[in-house]
Amino acid sequence: MLSTGNRPPTTTDAHPPPVDRLHPATGTPRPTGTTALHTTGTNRPLVLALPRGGVPVAAEVAAAIGADLDVTVARKIGAPSRPEFGIGALAEDGRPVFNQHALTRLNLAEADLAYAVERERAEIRRRIRRYRPDRPPPDPTDRLVVLVDDGLATGITARAALRWLRERHPRRLLLAVPVCAPGATRDLADADAVACLHSPADFRAVGHWYANFDQLSDDDVNRALHRP
Secondary structure (H helix, E strand, C coil): CEEECCCCCCCCECCCCCEECCCHHHCCCHHHHHHHHCCCCCCCCEEEECCCCHHHHHHHHHHHHCCEEEECCEEEEECCCCCCCEEEEEECCCCCEECHHHHHHCCCCHHHHHHHHHHHHHHHHHHHHHHCCCCCCCCCCCCEEEEECCCECCCHHHHHHHHHHHCCCCCEEEEEEEEECCCCCCCCCCCCEEEEEECCCCCCCHHHHEEECCCCCHHHHHHHHHCC
């Protein structure tokens, strides 16, 4: 369930039960994925969601471990011919991160993606205004920080977010996801540990492992962030 370094995480089973992404606690018992994340000390942990899909999952994690909840806004940079295939990503105001093996395979240079980078940076700014209109980003300095998403396909978006967070000096930085593709947790060296509940060999896509994978709206995100 929990791994350190670049070792793949130990998983609970090959085929997770279907889960409703908007109400994840209705599909899986809350303690199952949070036991390894409990901590002691005077500082409350900080759970940061990757919006949009990671927010409902992160809300359950934050409630289970008594943590503060906020977002780290990141965006995938897709391949020109396959936008759904992430070959790069950026988080908040950080520098873009690229999968160099994918760039070589597609005969692309980072400069070829300059327009896509600026487009996604503009979307990050828009989402920050929507989710944090009147407050600064949360300060992870010297705190236990848990970054949460609804799953990992290539892992590139999580990698960009982890790098951005690592530069802000958390005491410990964890990544927690319900499901991930085999190998998706490689190259996540900025995480002190990775918790992935399920890594099925026939992964296909994150949405394949959810009974309800409807796209979430900005309103859904804000409701999850501000619920009692």
